[in-house]
Amino acid sequence: MGIFDYAPAPESRALANLKEHYKPFINGQFVDGSGEPLKTINPATEETLAEVGTASVSDVDTAVKAARKAYTSVWSKMPGAERAKYLFRIARLIQERSRELAVLETLDNGKPIKESRDSDVPTAAAHFFYHAGWADKLGYAGYGPDPKPLGVAGQVIPWNFPLLMLAWKIAPALATGNTVVLKPAETTPLTALVFAEICQQAELPPGVVNILPGAGDIGASLVAHPDVDKIAFTGSTEVGKLIQRTVAGTRKKLTLELGGKAANIVFDDAPLDQAVEGIVNGIFFNQGHVCCAGSRLLVQESVAGEVLEKLRYRVSTLRVGDPLDKNTDLGAINSAEQLAKIRGLVESGDAEGAQRWTSPCPVPDRGFFFAPTVFSEVHQSMRIAREEIFGPVLSVLTFRTPDEAVAKANNTPYGLSAGIWSEKGSRILWTANQLRAGVVWANTFNRFDPAAPFGGYQESGFGREGGRTGLEGYLDV
Amino acid sequence: MSDRISVAKTYKLYLGGKFPRSESGRVYPVTDAKGAFLANAAHASRKDLRDAVSAARKAFPGWSSATAYNRGQVLYRVAEVMEGRRAQFATEVAACEGIAAKKAESIVDAAIDRWVWYAGWTDKIASVLGAANPVAGPYFSFTVPEPTGVVGVLAPQSSSLLGLVTVLAPVLASGSTAVLVSSAERPLPAITLSEVLATSDVPAGTANILTGHAAELGPWLASHADVNALDPTGATPADRVTLAQEAAGTVKRVLSVPDTEPDWTAEPDLSRLRRYLEAKTVWHPLGV
Numbered sequence: 001m002g003i004f005d006y007a008p009a010p011e012s013r014a015l016a017n018l019k020e021h022y023k024p025f026i027n028g029q030f031v032d033g034s035g036e037p038l039k040t041i042n043p044a045t046e047e048t049l050a051e052v053g054t055a056s057v058s059d060v061d062t063a064v065k066a067a068r069k070a071y072t073s074v075w076s077k078m079p080g081a082e083r084a085k086y087l088f089r090i091a092r093l094i095q096e097r098s099r100e101l102a103v104l105e106t107l108d109n110g111k112p113i114k115e116s117r118d119s120d121v122p123t124a125a126a127h128f129f130y131h132a133g134w135a136d137k138l139g140y141a142g143y144g145p146d147p148k149p150l151g152v153a154g155q156v157i158p159w160n161f162p163l164l165m166l167a168w169k170i171a172p173a174l175a176t177g178n179t180v181v182l183k184p185a186e187t188t189p190l191t192a193l194v195f196a197e198i199c200q201q202a203e204l205p206p207g208v209v210n211i212l213p214g215a216g217d218i219g220a221s222l223v224a225h226p227d228v229d230k231i232a233f234t235g236s237t238e239v240g241k242l243i244q245r246t247v248a249g250t251r252k253k254l255t256l257e258l259g260g261k262a263a264n265i266v267f268d269d270a271p272l273d274q275a276v277e278g279i280v281n282g283i284f285f286n287q288g289h290v291c292c293a294g295s296r297l298l299v300q301e302s303v304a305g306e307v308l309e310k311l312r313y314r315v316s317t318l319r320v321g322d323p324l325d326k327n328t329d330l331g332a333i334n335s336a337e338q339l340a341k342i343r344g345l346v347e348s349g350d351a352e353g354a355q356r357w358t359s360p361c362p363v364p365d366r367g368f369f370f371a372p373t374v375f376s377e378v379h380q381s382m383r384i385a386r387e388e389i390f391g392p393v394l395s396v397l398t399f400r401t402p403d404e405a406v407a408k409a410n411n412t413p414y415g416l417s418a419g420i421w422s423e424k425g426s427r428i429l430w431t432a433n434q435l436r437a438g439v440v441w442a443n444t445f446n447r448f449d450p451a452a453p454f455g456g457y458q459e460s461g462f463g464r465e466g467g468r469t470g471l472e473g474y475l476d477v
Numbered sequence: 478m479s480d481r482i483s484v485a486k487t488y489k490l491y492l493g494g495k496f497p498r499s500e501s502g503r504v505y506p507v508t509d510a511k512g513a514f515l516a517n518a519a520h521a522s523r524k525d526l527r528d529a530v531s532a533a534r535k536a537f538p539g540w541s542s543a544t545a546y547n548r549g550q551v552l553y554r555v556a557e558v559m560e561g562r563r564a565q566f567a568t569e570v571a572a573c574e575g576i577a578a579k580k581a582e583s584i585v586d587a588a589i590d591r592w593v594w595y596a597g598w599t600d601k602i603a604s605v606l607g608a609a610n611p612v613a614g615p616y617f618s619f620t621v622p623e624p625t626g627v628v629g630v631l632a633p634q635s636s637s638l639l640g641l642v643t644v645l646a647p648v649l650a651s652g653s654t655a656v657l658v659s660s661a662e663r664p665l666p667a668i669t670l671s672e673v674l675a676t677s678d679v680p681a682g683t684a685n686i687l688t689g690h691a692a693e694l695g696p697w698l699a700s701h702a703d704v705n706a707l708d709p710t711g712a713t714p715a716d717r718v719t720l721a722q723e724a725a726g727t728v729k730r731v732l733s734v735p736d737t738e739p740d741w742t743a744e745p746d747l748s749r750l751r752r753y754l755e756a757k758t759v760w761h762p763l764g765v
Contacts, residue, residue, distance in 0.1 A: 142605065459728045
């Protein structure tokens, strides 16, 4: 070890209070699901963390019935001010158990502890705190004097931000007076089940929140259940389309937060060192498992060489390894399946003639890891410029004029997010105006806040989460 | 003195600011509520529909980036020009819908007033639906509503003018552009409205009006990859299910509509406008 190397600084695994068995949460109780139990693994070591009971189709029905009963007999009758207090309690309990949740999230998901600790868990608490305040103020939200909830919300969330996506879904649903049946992702069910414990500790009335671990078939059966009034889904565009098709023609209200292929545009007048930090954050945050990741870097031709050089140097300093180590920048890829997908797309980049550069950083032998990768000389027709890779792989394209940058940025069926780097205010605002994307970060990237609406244009989905706008998806308006 | 022979009009499509016949050469007879022949209407084809979507897409950058003040004035101009044609609209509505002249006049008045209502919205939408977001960090974050793009509209089958205006005006007020299929059996007020649009400074291609059958054209509109949103009002409830399924293929925003036509005289709420708007959130750091 050299004098300036980092010493290992692992967070204690014991903080996660890992149990051998976890169970579905229905009607306020942990119950034996009648589905086939699954083993959830630590993607950084490939070791089994715990056995998790899963729901069967009949459990879905039981959970929906419990949610319906809780809706009609308790939750929809409760004054907003009282609902609010439950949400505040939940926010506080998440804060109190934040270390445990962060370590557990990192174990189950593979993300670096610094991200679960500083981003996922505090933002999850913030979502409950923010929405708690809305519960008794819905009449001021701009949807009429007394907007009504929809009823039972069926929610299906992805594995990239397990607890945070749960918070994005459950907090607005409860604040507006709906009850919830939520299916966490197959590979990351653990923090959702600790959240269920938090619901018990908060003495949330039974049935208001139900958590059903399981695979895609359980999500599909929840989406298709006739007594569900609202479906909220975050995940791939492919599955989103199937869900929209299933829900078509029913009374169910639908919001979808789907894939993206965000352009991150660097103009020649950008502060390049800051831009490089933003580019790195944009694509390598959470191993690139981010639907709004800045996966297409568009650099103005005159600074492309300089940006690439700075970028490669900066990326080569990123530390890939033990997610529990506080100095780790990139943790593990969430699953073998996802790793295979990333590898496949990277091979297509090679085959289609892009120039691959891979960080020379050491990568652990065990577990699912992928070294940060930057492709240059990428053309718009290549798969790595069109398809969502959902991994630590950046595609670099160039442009000459602002018009060309905008045309290339908008040349996608997606439209979730985008980035702009420039020191010129008028150019930033012009570009932000032209981009067909739901979130535009200028001279920053990957900022999230419960007060700021988030969601996509076009095939990145519809509906928003966060802010006053986000309430609409859970109200009968 | 003998009665003058009136000049009969050939009713055509309104597409890209022009009035072409259907490329298919097809027409179909339009009768009044008692079955008497009124006119031959152009029977729009799939190709006409695709041309209309191209025209609407081409018009989108201009219309969506026009100032809200300008869009408001254009929509108000539509009301002004309609006002000058009240008698013609009333005659057509009375004939198509089989209602008394007085009733038809009140419907025309309500339709004109609806343009005025939406004209006034264009420059309020962003203040009412947008926000400055109080985020927990040193950032200026704001959210603005933006038009969703090209909207496919199957206009109501019964309400030939007031229903038509009530479904079209919010699309244009939002800054989106429209491809609209009129009522099949009652298309004449729609054609006359297109003549009003053509002379009201509505840019070519911003609103495209096709006469024809929702059952025939709806599926093409629902599956078209360059259409962003769909209002299936004019389809049958059974067809709406398949249209919504088709629309899922490109994640279209599909308006939720009641099984039967609502009371179009009621003052609208913001639900149609909201469906055609996307919220865009922009962030920038604060610092010195």
